Amino acid sequence: MAGFASLWPCTSVLAQTAVEQGQSQVGVVTPLSFIQTEELSFGRILSSNTAGTVTVAPNGTRTRSGGVTLHGNDQQAAVFAGLGAVNQRVQISLGSNSIFLTGPGVRMRARNFVIGSTPTAVLSTTPRVFRIAGANGGFSFPVGATLDVNANQAPGTYRGTWSITLNYQ
Template sequence: MDNQKRAGKLGISRAALLLSAFPCLAMPAPALADTINSSLSAEVRQPLTVIKNSDLIFGNFVAGAANSDFRIDAVTGIMTQLNGDAVVIGGTTSRASFTATGTPFAQANIRRSQNSINIVRVGGTETMRVNDFWLGNRAGLRDQILDASGQATYFVGGRLRIGANQAPGNYRGSFDVTIEYF
């Protein structure tokens, strides 16, 4: 029994020694702290509004025996014949134009929702395709910073594809543009 008592006392002594060592290890060292101030900010911008100044109009043609393509340049507004034998016989031509108004010096970028649409003959089912929409401003830039008055003007051109022996008539359609505000 003496051996058991001695072993028990040794076990208690060791446990007491270990327990007395743990509080020193578990006590946190004093922390160094520093405080810094940070600013907060938010900007509420004027809502972006967009108005249409003019439509994309290709003018009047007489269809030829071959497919013909015409392009209105978004930057210059000039229409050129790319190929084919259709003949331009006058009428108004214009690039589409839109003006965005918002917070001065904010960025506003124009995007198209589709790159190809069919315009349909009024009173019929015949179509012509308009595609390759070209978006930009006078410098050809799609992404713009609104000026000091909070405005920017965007232009849209495109390519009209007239089919060989295209049915005569007035062809109409529409396209969408989006101006994203940053």
């Protein structure tokens, strides 16, 4: 496609068409299974010469302590969805109580994973037991955590993997 530039004063309005591409996705859950529908993200932060923490609560709110400054509002609690039967018990547990996120600088530790429930419960390798209340057996739950940010943390993207296990009873 050819383009042009004009240095003349223009009094007419040109029509323009813009095209953007979107994305779509769907998660299909089969009975006695679950999927992750949102990833845990601590969002954008700024470090300083003092260590600090960033906590993302199961409801998605984000707080900080120490020498960390929060930037933007792009944090996200992890969200999982599953399918069982009404009143069925489900045990939920973590593979590890803390993990490390690696990136261009010193690794950071994510810890104190918390499941959103009433009341919220700190997850551990010891299973927590919940009952499925949804009339169709469907349920979802969010998970938050705390990130330990080192003093003078190098800028960049840091990633880590954690596991969560559901045992339908």
